[in-house]
Amino acid sequence: MLRTLAAIGTDGDRRYAGDMAALWLRFQAQAAEVTADRALALRARDAIAPHEGRWAVALYGYDIGGPMALWRGVAEAALGDRDAAVAAFEAAAGSADALGARPWALEARTRLAAALTVRGGPGDTARAAELRDRVRAEAAALGLATGGPLPAANVFRPGDGAAGEEGVWTLTYDGVTVHVPDAKGLHDLRQLIANPGTGIPATSLLSPDPGAPVPPGADPVLDDEARARYQRHLAALDEEIDRAAALGRDEKATALDAERAALVAELRAAAGLAGRPRRLGDAAERARKTVTARIRDTLRKLDVRHPALAAHLRASVTTGTHCTYRPAEPAHFRL
Known part of the structure; x- marks a missing residue:
């Protein structure tokens, strides 16, 4: 066709x-x-x-x-x-x-x-x-x-003003329909469902705009002592972000993400002060952790709102540096 x-x-x-x-x-x-x-x-x-x-x-x-x-x-x-x-x-x-x-x-x-x-x-x-x-x-x-x-009909789509409430998604699976608020994990899952069997880089899910620059594989840092200090700070932030996402505390996770971005920007601005810039913080790994956390958070919420859909997606979606939707049996969704 x-x-x-x-x-x-x-x-x-x-x-x-x-x-x-x-x-x-x-x-x-x-x-x-x-x-x-x-x-x-x-x-x-x-x-x-x-x-x-x-x-x-x-x-x-x-x-x-x-x-x-x-x-x-x-x-x-x-x-x-x-x-x-x-x-x-x-x-x-x-x-x-x-x-x-x-x-x-x-x-x-x-x-x-x-x-x-x-x-x-x-x-x-x-x-x-x-x-x-x-x-x-x-x-x-x-x-x-x-x-x-x-x-x-199975449905996995956001409202668009003309068809539904702004910021509200319609999810239908196995004859059951629910309406849920917008979340980043829903956008990730929708992109995966639209490309069954295809591994999509987590970096692409994190920055879905095809015109947006993908961050390099690492960030510039300072000398050994400064690098160690920033490593500890970034590691602590990463743990806090993951913990907040796991608990569904989206506002706190967003604030911590902003703090981490500011820290990375500071590192970039100061790169080269020690005579030879180094690299810290794999962007692919950061994307993997962020996308995995928000998909898991969405599935946890669906466990309450739509258990059958949550079970289907949990069994069909794999996350990592590349994420894939691969259902055991085809399940067509209107997107």
């Missing part, structure tokens, strides 16, 4: 006009869902909007791709607009019912159940469970039984 999208580029509207237009619109929504690409989701939603209330009919009627409201809902879900996604899937289910297109009604209600789970509003979880039971029963009657429970 992604290779096809890249090959089409920006020429899709022209290449797939006429009897192929509905296929192209549907493809864009599906690609946005898979990639979690916000720009693509916006384009898909805006392109589908003029066709609201219609069906995706292509190839002179040989391909029926369901209600356009269904694919608008897919785009809205990819954007994280929970209310709009629920409304679109409800409209799609109603349209399919009106036409007597039962398989498409099942598809719409399956996605509606997932959208309700993600939204997590009053009564949404219970309604989603009822919808899944209904879908299973009707699918069995049509000979379309899945053979097992229908999966709920």
Whole structure:
């Protein structure tokens, strides 16, 4: 799918006009869902909007791709607009019912159940469970039984003002949704989940801005006596930072980090006074300790708020100078 999208580029509207237009619109929504690409989701939603209330009919009627409201809902879900996604899937289910297109009604209600789970509003979880039971029963009657429970959508994304509260994350796993405050460990985990099986340097997680300079492998220091004194001070600060992070005392850890940064800046300013600058404090090691501490802190908090997700991440994430998300079984998340 992604290779096809890249090959089409920006020429899709022209290449797939006429009897192929509905296929192209549907493809864009599906690609946005898979990639979690916000720009693509916006384009898909805006392109589908003029066709609201219609069906995706292509190839002179040989391909029926369901209600356009269904694919608008897919785009809205990819954007994280929970209310709009629920409304679109409800409209799609109603349209399919009106036409007597039962398989498409099942598809719409399956996605509606997932959208309700993600939204997590009053009564949404219970309604989603009822919808899944209904879908299973009707699918069995049509000979379309899945053979097992229908999966709920997994979500690991921050709010963006339009879709959710600023500074609040939506986390959904195994059919359970929680909303948690922003934390650096959540950003680390999201980047790892977005790149399953890929080892990401802790230094990159510590400074995710690709344009930001990565600190060198070490910091300049003074002569032997001064170096020993600063080593002791830095070691003590590192221990205090780790202890504060382990206890969830983020404000204290931040203050200690600032103190350490000021000390390192002082060392850099004084480098060379003894005639030959030396090196202290491996940046990769510092990044390893900091990133590991904040991921562990986030997992400890999730132990209380969402035990199943915490267990999944703890079993799937390894930390070190390189950090990796490698689940035993694939677990797709909307990011």
